[in-house]
Each structure stands twice: as structure tokens, then as C-alpha cells.
Amino acid sequence: MRFITHPFPIAAVGWCILAAPAEVTATRRGDNNTIECRRATVAILGAGVAGITAAQTLANASVSDFLIVERNDYIGGRVVHTHFGQKPDGTPYTVELGANWVQGLGSESGPENPIWTLARKHKINNTASNYESILNYDKDGAADFDDLVAAFDEAYAIAEQDSGYVLTDNLQDTSMRAALSLAGWKPKDDMHAQALEWWNWDWETAWSPEQSGFLFGIAGYNLTFYQFSDQNNFVWDQRGFNTFVAGEASEFLEANDSRLLLKTVVTEISYDSGGVIVHFEGGGCIEAEYAIATFSLGVLQNDVVRFDPPLPRWKREAIEQLQMGTYTKIFLQFNETFWDKDTQFLLYADNKTRGYYPVWQSLSAPGFIEESNIIFVTVVDTQSHRIEKQSDEETEAEVMAVLRTMFPDKNIPKPLHFMYPRWSTEKWAYGSYSNWPVGMTLERHQNMRSNVDRLWFAGEATSAQYFGFLHGAWFEGHDVGMRIAGLLGQGGNVSQCDSNSTFGCGRMVNYTDLHGTTFPEEYNVQNGWSKSSFLTYGHGG
Template sequence: MDAAYSIAEQDAGYILTENLQDTSMRAAYSVAGWKPKKDMHAQALEWWYWDWETAYSPEESGFLYGITGYNLTFYQWSDENNFVIDQRGFNAFIIGEANSFLKKNDPRLLLNTMVKSVAYTPQGVTVTFDNGGCIEAEHAIATFSVGVLQNDIVEFKPKLPRWKQEAIAQFQMGTYTKVFLQFNETFWDVDTQYFLYADENTRGYYPVWQSLSGPGFHEGSNIIFATVVGRESYRIEEQPDEVTKAECLAVLRAMFPDKHIPEPTAFMYPRWSTEEWAFGSYSNWPVGMTLEKHQNLRANVDRLWFAGEATSAQYYGFLQGAWFEGRDVAQRVAGLLNGPDKKVQCNNKTSIDCGTMLQYDVLHGTTFIDEFNIQNGWPVSSFLTYGYDE
């Protein structure tokens, strides 16, 4: 698997530099010599390599941008994923940022408020809520998830142009579900963080288990959790907890046949695919999506702007994607408010013109090398490797 992935990485670089047609990750793996077929152990390993990050299978994922997205994140910052155990919660940094400019009980922050419609014109934007209230502004930045945009939860007036709708419809919103079980003892090896399970019939059936009882996590907590994605996420998020719990216990008993596996003392998992403000966990780059078409996902419509992890061509699906895209659009809007001829700094190094972002009425089937630029949301070289620990 390592060898095949290395070959695929080199092939992706060749496609990028030579402006060749992209393909699926499955086709790329196959050409590189990786063909797991009915070998369920190999399928579990492949899930560990690919599905676990993207929340989609290799068949459903674009090759070139799947490789570049992974490399640009892990080669710049880290070669490992860490489970966040900060007891303040993952949103601690958001609260810290908000405290720098919002007052206590600031009326500008509207919590538990559902957006019903967004009306936009060349002169401004009006946002209407389901309680009848509204806000008018010169500009507005929409950070709805791709899942919300795809499910028509918010009405846009007028309807978004066809080039925008097509980009929204093609991009993918993945679902990633962690299923947590707590027991009265740790019956698994406390020094092992990950366990892989290969079901004999179904690929991706509770395939990865992670212990939180080990060093550096919640030592002595007796917590272990499984991760499922995609179709398996949709399946278990639609069924009762008791059914999912029974499935998990059956898998654990198959994994540890010489152990007595009791009923858990606590059990829970989220249901991101059913949340109307999310409809999923994070985005993925699909087969056939070019950089031009993704730019249509990013581009503003009059004074309505779009941001979020999905609008990041380089870091879609990751927290830093949402951070950089939000900052970029906010800087553009600030520049326009300060004067139409202003330039702003993007990613602290490149000046960009404020105003309408690039959008493509005519799309090409491939992406030219000179299109990998800041105007199309590609400020960092695809071939950087700093920060990667060999």
C-alpha cells in the first residue's frame, strides 16, 4: 500500500504539471498496482489510508486534488492526526477570538437563529430569519456548509446563477461518525491506540477503533470509539442507538474472542447527516471537479460572498481551510468598504484586488498549470514539503 501510494503521488504531480485529465483515486491505485478486490484485510487497510480522511471511497474521490489536498495539509503542518482532548471543548479558540471583539451578550451575535432567505443585489444583501426578523448590509459572507447549500435549506433571491448551482451540486459533503463506548474496564491492550477490523462481508463496517485509555489521552477512562464514514454513517445515523450498540458489541466480541465484553456503561454518537445546519461533517473533492469549477464554488455573486472549508481549494475538509477562506473574503470585503481601488494582503504575502472574484462561464475539462494561482484559491505551491517529518 505504501508503494502504491508513493507511485500515485508522483502520477498526481505529472497530471498537474502536464495539464492532463484527472481520474478517480480507485483508477490511480489500480494503475499503481494496488487491487484489493475481495481481500477484506486489504480493503480495511485501504479504508485506513483513504476513506478515513476523505469520508468517501476511492471510487468517489478525485485523484489529483485528493493527493494535493492531503499533501498540502500533512506536509506543511503534521504527518499525524491527533484526537482533541481539551476539556474546554474544540471551540475554545473560537470563543477566545470572539472575546477580542464581541462584548458580553453582544446583540450583534444571534445564536439559535435560523436563516430563511438571502436576497442579494449589486447594492447590498438582506438576510431574513424564520422568526420574521432581518438584517440589511452592504455585504454578506455566507459560510453555509455544502450540505446546507445542496439541500435548499436557505432560499436565495434571486436564485443563484447556474454556474454557481452546478459547482455546489457537484462538490461532495461527507459524513464522519465517531461511535463512543465506555466500559467499566479496559479489556483491550492499553498501549495500543488503533485497532483495525476487517469485516468478512462489508467494507467499512466499523473498521477503525481508537482507544482513549492510553498515554496522552484520557488515561483510565475505559473509552474506545469506532469510526464509520459515508454510507455506513448514513445508515447508523438513521437507526436507534440500541441497534448500533449491538452491532458494535458484536464486532468487539469478534475482535477479542478470548475476552468477556460487557455492556458499556455509556454510549453515544453524533448524527451530523441529520443536522439541518450541517447535513454532514466536511467536504470532499469529487471525480471530475476542476480547479475552475471549484472557483465557481468560491466566487461571490454581487455582494454575497462565500467562505468555509469547502471553498478552500487546497485545504477543503480541514479547519485551516475554513480559517484561510474566511480571512481572505473578510479582507476583500474590508478592502471594498475602504475604497474600490484598494488592495489587501492574502495569506500575509500576496496583494490581491478587491471586488468580484473570478468565475467561469465556460469550463475546461482540465486545469492549466498557470491557473494554480491565488485568484483561483491556490496561493501555496503543490510541491512544498516543509514541516514534514520523515
């Protein structure tokens, strides 16, 4: 990834493919203007985990006539790293700007997370996160608010059980804030409790409990950490985490493969029941039988790509309702590790602002990039949007003030190196990953997933089970690849598919009309609605 708004180079992956010149053929659009298009059976838009997995799935199903279009100059999408700081020999370290963990590994008796399978296959260096290796801080320096841990855990356990009733009894959903409050967790003005809650919720979802749906907020977490395992392994591989994505691509793409078009910007997608035409910035296009758009939710919400015809309302409603979170890591390198070398995490409770530079991670801790003297702090949501709009100098001043508050007895020097990405303003991402908001239903999310004619969608945001997770992108890419292979007659007999099949079942269901739980006759005085709903909306006499 090249962060255009930030002057730091992206480290090259260990293996790269450059695009060869495309062979073109003439085609004609509806406006009778002749343009030059390259033809393909499937156009895959994006070379992140979803796009590469979809392409690999098609290749494994003997569908090799595809083209992969990628805006950036590398494979991996939001799995991206950069050079940062300096080693004793003068060379830089590698740090991850985007995805950084394998979350939920797998167990001997259960399934294995496919990202963990691929990480082991490509020998990605990683270390287990130990969430008990943590020190607490507040405005007075070192602090002790471990007594709050048991209280939060107890409330969360109650909420977790309540979410099971919401699911099995088809009860009305609510917000995570309401669920925690009902379970007895009410941090209010207790800033220690607010920091602990941020550690347990916002840090994962990139949104606050008020803005997060209860049922799927719990279910999404459980489906990963109960199905696979409760382990989170942090990747610090100096080749970069996206080594596994590029490594998988190398198994079906050759060097200089003309099926990969890097540094190619999609501006418009024309589609109907007969096929898809993908238009590029500066001219050129692809005419395909099918297309798979793996754009981030942020790209779809910000109208970066024009759709012709416009996507139907049922699709646009789903896109606009799902949330795109921003997760910003701020890196600092010092001439020494002045914090505890054996501790992985530091939690700071600001006395005024919730989520103000709260979670710090040491890369100097045992098992990580030892002796690097690198530490980074994470902010999300409104704090991400705030700091990503201000200068590095302003943010560095704020960060250093927090560090000096945490360590009042230390003489902390200016960092040797300082850097952070600006995900919320990056035009090919507009955020980090998705979150399930209050009011989103499974049916409306299915509309987010569903194809429109021969235009398909895949990515972490389209995964109902694993939204926000890297393995969600893998599962969705695999699913759509299998479905299209089936439609092309390469993935099994589509006519034999039924609603219980997992992959390869052709087009997806969508819901053009989604109704609420309140019927028209329930708009009455008994329910506090004394006016006719027809009069309210101007239909009465």
C-alpha cells in the same frame, strides 16, 4: 451544537456571548411589503471558524459594523463537543462530536498551521497521534496483515508521483481508485487489504477511492502535510476544542454583544449589486452592504436557505458537484479497559463488508483521557448514512458484536454509556466536511468560492487547497474578510491588486462557461462516435 435528533446535552464552552436585543430600522423589499430590518455593513452568517475568522479580520481592519448570525446557541459550528460517560467523581467527560485534530502542525523552517497557532495560544490539550500504535483484527480475533502496509505505501508513492505529472503536464484527471490500480494496488476481495485501504484513504476523506478525484485528492493531502508537517494531534481538552474559537471571538466581541445573534435561523437571502437582505425564521431581518454565508456545503446542497434571486447556474453546478462527506464517531464507555491500554488504534477487517466499524480509537491510551475506559469507532459515507437512520439500540448491538468478534476470549459487558451524533440528518450541517469528487476542476471549484454580487461564501468547502480541513475554514474566512475590507476601503488600495495577491483583492473571478476537453469535431467515427452530435441532441434535419 444541539443534535435535535439525539438526546444528549452539549457541554457549555468556557466562554459564551448572549445576544442583546437588536435595534431595528424600517426597510422595503421589492414586493412593497414593509419589514423591520437591522442595518449593518456586513452580515456574517455562521459563527464557526470561517465566520468568526471573517469577523475578526474585519475588526482588525477597523470594520466593526458587522452582525454575526448563528443558528445554534454556541460559537464553533462543526467544532463541537458534548458530555459523555462519567468520571469517578460523577461528573461527565467531554468528547468531540465534530473536528477532533489539528492536522499538519508546522515546522521550524516552514509555515505554521493557523489552527495549531491558535490551539497553542489557548492552551488546548492535545496528544500526537501515533499511527504505528495499532493492532489488527478480523473475524478470528487478533490478526496480522502488516505485510500489506509496504505494498500500499509503494503503490501510493507511485500514484503520488503520477499526480504530479497530471498537474504539471495538464493531463486528464481520473479517480483515486483508477490511480491506485494503475500503481499496482488492487485489493479486490482481500478484506484485510480493503481495511488497510480504508485506514489510509476513506478515514481521511469520508469517501471511497472510487468517488474521490485523483489529482486534488493527492494535492489536497500534500498541501497540508508537506507544507506544514506530517503530524496529527488529537484534541481531548475537557473544555472542548471550540474553546479556541470562542476565545478568539472574545477578543473583538464583548459579553452580551448585540452584534452576535445566537439561536437565529436564516431562511432566505435576497441579494443584488446594491446589497443583501437576510431574513430570519419567525420574522426579522438584516439589511447589509455585504453578506458572508459560511453555511456548510450540505446546507447549500439541501436548499435549507432560499436565495432570491436563485443562485446562477454556474454557482449551483459547483455546489452540487462538490461532495459532502459524513464522518460518524460512536462512543462507548465500559467499567474497565479490556483492550490494550498502551495502543491508540485498533483496525478491524470485516469479512463481508468494507468499512464496517473499521477504526477504533482508545481514549484510555497514555496521553489521552487515561482511566476513562472510553473507546470510539468511526464509520463514514454509506455506513454513516445507514447507522444514522437506525436506532441507538440497533447500532449498539452491531458494535458490540464486532467487539466480541475482535476479542473472542473476553467477556465483554454491555457498555455503561453509548452515544453517537447524526451528522447526515442534522439540518444545519447535513454532513461533516467536503471532499473533491471525480470530474471537479479548479475552475468549477472557484465557482464554489466566488461571490455573487454582494453575497460572499466562505468555509472549508470553498478552500481549493485545504478543503475538508479545519484550517481551510480559517484561511477562507480570513480571505473573504480581507477582500470585503478592501472593498470598503479598509484593507489597502483595491486598484493595486493583481492576480498574484493573496488577500484583499475585491470580488473573485468566476467562470460562467466551462468547456470539456473534447472538441465538437472529435465526435467522429475514429473516436467511436458514428452518429452526428446534432442529430443526437435533436438539432439535425
